Amino acid sequence: MTSTTPRIDVEELRSLFLFESLDDDVLAWLAARAEVRVFDADAVVFAEDEPAEALFVLLEGGLLLSKHATGEDLVINETSHRGTYAGAVRAFTGGPPQRYQTSMHATRPSRFLWLAAADFAQLVQQQCPMAVHLLDGIYEGVRATESTMRQREHLVQLGVLSANLAHELNNPAAAAVRATEQLRTRISGMRNKLSLLAKEGLSPEMVAKLVAVQEQSVQRAQKPRPELTALEESDLEEEISDRLEERGVAHAWELAPVFAAAGLDATWVDDVVEQVDGGVKWDAAFGWMRYTLETEALMSEIEEATTRVSALVGAVKQYSHMDQAQHSEVPLKPGLESTLVMLARKLTGIEVRREYAADLPLVPGYPAELNQVWTNLIDNAADAMAGAGVLTLRTRADDSSVFVEIGDDGPGVPAELQPRLFEPFVTSKPAGQGSGLGLENAKRIVERRHGGSLTYTTGPAGTTFCVRLPRRSGS
Template sequence: MSEEEYLWLAENGLERCARAGSILFRAGETADAMTILLQGEIQVHRDHNGPMAIFIGRAGQITGLLPFSRMKTYGGRGQATSDVWALQYPREMFDEMIRAVPSMVQRSVSVLVDRAREVTRLEQQAEKLAALGKLAANLAHELNNPASAAQRSAAGLLSELKVYGRHKFDLGSLCMDEGRLKALHGWQRAIVERAQVSKGEPSTVEEEELFNWLQARSIEDAWKICPDLCEARVTVADLEELDGLMGHTSLSIVLGQFASSRRTERMAQAMVDSTARIFDLIAAIKDYSYMDQAPIQDVDVPQSLETTLTMMQSRLGRTSIERNFQPALPRISAYGSELNQVWTAILENALDATHGEGCIRLNVKREGESVVVEIQDDGPGIAPEIQDRIFEPFFSTKAPGEGLGLGLDTVQRIVRRHRGFVTVTSEPGSTCFQVRLPIEPLQAY
């Protein structure tokens, strides 16, 4: 700038000073002046699950309302982090300032572009961190259940093995001949095989009959043995048969050993099931993130949706999922992890709309050289007057602090990167997001 321009700015600016720690403006207050910082530093924070710095102004920088800006209110809380000395220029002086300092046009536009770029970057980063936090919470919940079940089973198994060992020792003390051993093994095998094919749950009447039979014969720990026998679908007739084979004096030992073995097997099976669930979740994490794979893969779209649902299992609650996947769909060439971000964002919105209690329908089909994915929910719908705005960055219908308004903007950017497009149709009781992706993006031009 020329010396005359510097002189005009110095003579016409309104001098402002503030102590370190002072609040200069708050979010939502009217922005009505441009500020040139001569000394000190200002930080602007926006509250979203805690304060997030979106701008840091230092000596020599221009901030506040700028010429040609559509800014009406401050987007965050401005605070002086050190003693501030600045010059301010009210909105009413902008025309005069541009005539007196023509270079301010270029400077203002440059600052506006840099500001928009930086704020967008920070907001997108915050959106990613928020999505990561949700994903981590879902995973923690999903992993906690099988891990807790495995821990309980392991602890129970440790004590039960001691009981089982004692029962085996007692059983050995009976010194049964080969014929009685064979008969006992045959009885136990028949019970186990029948239990494997039995359906439904035993009734309380059946359990009461078993307990009365055991008590009438003074069977040791009848209250503890009875539930295990009932779960194995043992009947009074089975007990009568065993009583005839073994005799009354041996019955307590035999039944105690059998019930203990059933408990031990059940605990071991619970550990196997729980650890299998953990490994399934680990596999789902790898599939979701496409860990250890090239950036672009041949993606199975229905499987991609299933993997995303697995990762969001704890959020589904009582939501029912209806699937309609066209068979023999071709794989598409895509950034797999990014597509999973698309499904996650749309499903998150659907779950928010239905409050975890509605129905979500997933349709995947082929149309020409594209794969079409439709995610439909039965929530209240999107108001017609805002349907054209839902893909705008920072537009959100959620309460402050619950969303940045970048979820669907991210969806649109990712889909466009794949040479596809996303649309929405909505009415009360039905909202459907349709994502159309070319099978071969290079052929989509």
């Protein structure tokens, strides 16, 4: 229960160390504006993140200040010292409307002086103008520094992602260019062999046989086949080469590796000879087959490369959530997967284990911001493992929340950093390699933007961060 009593008198105000140096006129002005509010034991005096409406000064009783962090309420201060103050302590500074940075409970029946934030600001500005200017400068400097560092962090992260993406795009693009150049040469060779066959004056029936054998060979080459050891592949090439030489094919050793790579064998050579049934130069016929199979292989390589480019572009779109509503019902798996694609270069040498729960429910949120969280956590895990280790992504859900766990098997968070791990500018990375804002930014997105929590466990066997997101807004 909370109640307001008659206004405080000047003598009681003078007995508080916060106001003891004020003259009678100022104390009278203050007494006319202040209230005395009474709270029962365990009553909430004010709650974290609510608008900071007033300054509270303890007159009698006890108070407890707490702050929500790492998924629990941490006690900041518990005292019965008369004159202790909390609440809108920075009301005198400029800028946007402020919010309470902590929560305060009465630990026993208590009386508090209540002074509206605007009145407290006026009092301080009139009594201590120089101090106000100095403190304003300090606060603005801190805010400007933090804003600059956040922008730098985002630019650095964007640069890392851009470099990863450029590397990932370059490989398939270069493969497609290389295959295209080779394809032009193979098509030229195919035309040459076809010209040699044409000079023999082949009948339509013979041409039909050659085309049929060509189609059969291509279809056979496209079928899945078991992987061969280097020795098995060498033996297969030798068998094909011997059979081609038996048919009088010159440079059989050049053709054999192509046929072997396509999954063909010496029996296939016999089948071609049997189906075509003579009347053709085997050099030209098998040469034409060689260029046909190489052309098919190169077209498959181009298809794979361009498909990879398309998949990367799709991953970028998924990661950035272009053309999608800012707030929506978010499936978490696509965001995790697109983040892995964006960070693929940094994850080279690291084994990624996925332990995704089936039918994971959607969560209300901001998908692009959640991808920033995954980026920070996965990037930190990769740094912790220094290019070698196991990255584990695990999802699960209960009736109220969805959980995403991102773990590494690195050396763990140093003991001296653990109490301050989510504070701005705290980092275990060498100077110049991290701003210390990644985890703080992730925590802010998870807790303030999504109403969830970000916690971690750590030890010599590694570190696991757990993101809890409510299944319903406001949960």
